[in-house]
Amino acid sequence: MTELQLGLVGPAQSDDLYHFTGRNGDRPSWVPADIQQMTAQQRLERILKERRFRAFAPFGARTACVCFSESPADHLGHLIRTGRFSPWGVVTSRASLLSIGGGAVAYVPDTVYERFKGAGLEHWAVRTGNGSVWMHEREWRLPSSEEGRGIGGLRAILVGDVSWRPTTVVVGWEDGSTGQPLPGPEGNPFAQPVLELPRLWRESQVWVWDAGSGQLVKHAPGVLC
Structure with a gap:
């Protein structure tokens, strides 16, 4: 596969894409109750055990997707400190996601969103009209079947407690x-x-969110085994 040439990444951008397992807020009613009732740690543990993402249609869409947030270091801290997300999940890269059919969503006015929807592409757009305040997520999506997608190109595992370990x-x-x-x-x-x-867990970097310093502490594969 030809390596993607993405060009420059500026300080307001990031090559790190976070799939948070602890998004704080409402979830679509069609997400199974057992998944909705899990803690962020339990959802992460399932991903690590099954080595795949489960996919569900986002709000306003019909196509199941795995969702990610593009977050430079300062923006990651903002999302966590404001309570939007908790520091649990996995990290991949823009190149990895683009290479398997993922991409950034468009944040568009309601009238433009309706055109996406009419073309069956509403999963690639988020409306910006009244009552829609999601631009902070800087969202990327990977369309998928509901059975999910295997994990490829994993950059790191994100945890909020250095003493936490997944179940063996x-x-x-x-x-x-x-x-x-x-x-x-x-x-x-x-x-x-x-x-x-x-x-x-054994073969990936583990990035630990240190709430005291507001920084990530990055551990090489195997260090936290």
Whole structure:
């Protein structure tokens, strides 16, 4: 695949795109209740375990999308301090999202939004009329089926607590009496699961939001395992 040439990124822009699992506010009623009731940490944990994003249609749209916010460091702090989002989620890049069909949404007047909607492209636009105050999200979207999309081009995992770890997952089986690996639990009374932190956690950078300093502390892969 040819590498995308994106040109310059200015200080008001960012190559970091955040998929927050802790957006504070209303959610579309068509998002399943079990997902709506999860904490930000639980949603992040599911993404890390399943290695995919679930997708749902945003407000005013019919096409399911995975949503991201373009956030330079200062803007990220603004979103968190104002309570718009909590510091939990995953981070990718503009190039990664563009390479798989994602892109930035257009913020347009109501009359222009209706033209997007008439063309079946309302998921690529957010209206800016009365009662619509979403420009702070600097939103990007990745259209997807409702089954979601696998995670590719992951830049980092965002957490709000340096002591937090996702629940371990089963990565294999072993004989508890000998420590020898097994193909599965069947036929051995001493079989026990081998548990590890999810692969994405072990192999990704982890960015921790430090509420005291209002800064990100970036840890190399494996440091917080």
